[in-house]
Amino acid sequence: MKLAIVGGGISGLSLAYYLQNDFEVTVFEKEKWGGKAYTAKVGEYLMEEGVNGFLSNSPKTMELCEEIGIKPIKANDNSKIRYIYDNKLIKIPLKPLDFITSDILSWKGKFDVAMEFFRKPVCDREETVAEFATRRLGTEFKRRMMTPMLAGIYASTPEITSMNAAFPKLKKIECEYGSLFKGMIKLKRGGQPTGELHSFEYGMSEMIEKLKEKTKAQFIQKEIKDIDELKDYDKVVIATPAYDAAQILKKYEKLSLLLNEIPYNPVAIVGFDYDSISPVCFGILTVENKTLGILMDKYIFPNRNGIRVMVGGARYPDIKDMSEDEIIEIAEKDIYEVIKNANPKIKWIKMHKKAIPNYSLGHQDLxxxxxxxxxxxxxxxTGNAYNGVSFNDCIKNSFELAEQIKKEK
Incomplete structure (x- = not known):
């Protein structure tokens, strides 16, 4: 049987790998293999156009690496050092005792967090992240912790993001155990993400290239504009962003309209390097700036010698209509405000006008x-528009879809 996959990002490529022994697979990609999991070579610099790594807490990603014969490298200990910028740099505490003594929150804010243990769960309705965080952990925690975290993961804001869709595991813990703290105690884990950050020696593109090499499929560089172009295939999988899927499936009006309901946030990634940069850390997330965060790639993985600045998101969507020079100027200004660096040795930019799907209220029903x-x-x-935006989510979802397709063969 012949199977077509439209979209050569990590979702499409991992799906092709999982189905290569069951179908005659063809993968179509209109731009570059890997999609946003792509490492740009800029002179002597390696700049990730999107994701810079993945956590080791997803068995499917680690298993896939082993199967295709590529060894992930673990980020060094600098990756555990993270900061928030809210008119000043604040180090994020890693342990409960450090949290108590830290200036990350006021004493009132810390008391609100401690009271989470006693608050009743709400499980009969969907909430925004802002509603959930304020209700369980307090207004101050929502602003100073959840706002930058949403910017870092979804390029979004707590007010427009569904807690149920964006953080289903946390919502499940609340409803199963009555409290986040009670659940984490019983599950014997703290509030930090489980797993350790990994990438590859020369960037994320290494895995993409190895995955293609180890997959028995026909890879065609071509834009598919209409589903009717694939009439000769027994099964078709659209592994593109939702807005591209809507265009390809336009003959199915209802489906196309539904796909177009998924909103996307714009993000510009600006690469810099300076003679010296501090603090040495994984990165800095901001609470209010047009710059969402600064990733200190050079301090966490080998063969990286620059930093990347994320600008825009739902917090500042106007960047999608700005020139590259204007965006670089914003990034430079924010870099100077946050870490007092000026006169970069290199300036590089990659604009994603539709970078990350926003999991808004009603996303799961949609x-x-x-x-x-x-x-x-x-x-x-399949893809990151539906059930998880991370690199790990994409691989896990493709594995599960592959198993479904095999059963329906």
Whole structure:
């Protein structure tokens, strides 16, 4: 049987790998293999155009690396050092005792967090991240912790992001154990993300190239504009962003309209290097700036010698209509404000006008409608628009879809 996959990002490529022994697979990609998991070579610099690594807490990603014969490298201990910028640099505490003595929150803010243990869960309705965080942990925690975290993961804001869709595991802990703290105690883990950050010696593109090399498929550099171009295939999977899927599936009006309901946040990635940069850390997330965060790539992985600045997101969507020079100017200004560096040795930019899907209120219901409608027209969908935006999510979801497709063969 012949199977077509439209989209050569990590979702499409990992799906092709998982199905290579069951189908005659063809993968179509209109731009570059890997999508946003792409390492740009800029002179002597390596600059990630998107994700810079993945956590080792997802078995499927680590298993896939082992199967294709590529060894991930673990980030060094600098990756555990992280800061928030809220008119001053504040180091994020890693241990409960450090949290108590830190100036990350006022004493009132810390008391609000401590009271989380006694607050009743809300499990009968969907909430925004802002509503959830304020209700369980207090207004101050929402502003100073959840706001930068949402910017770092989704390039979004707590007010427009669904807690149920963006952080389903935390919501599940609240409802199963009655409290985040009670759940974490019983699960024997703290508030830090589980797993350790990994990448590859020369960037994320290394895995993309190895995955292609180890996959028995036909790889075609071509833009698919209409589903009717794939009539010769027995099964079709669309592994593109939702807005591209909507265009490809435009003959199915209801499905196309549903896909177009998923909003995307713009992000510009600006690369710099300076003679010296401090603090030595993983990165800095901001609370209010047009710059969402600064990633100190040079301090956490080998063969990296620059830093990257993330600008825009839902906090400042106007960047999608700005020139590259204007965006670089914003990034330079914020770099100077946050870490007092000026006169970079290199300036590089990659603009993603639709970078990351926003999991808004109603996202889970919308995804169910999309998947039901896709099933009605005999098309499969995968990618980061539906059930998780991370590199790990994409691989896990592709594995699960592959198992489903095999059963329905």
């Amino acid at each position: 995804v169910k409608k999309i998947m039901d409608e896709a099933k009605n027209v005999n098309v499969y969908l």
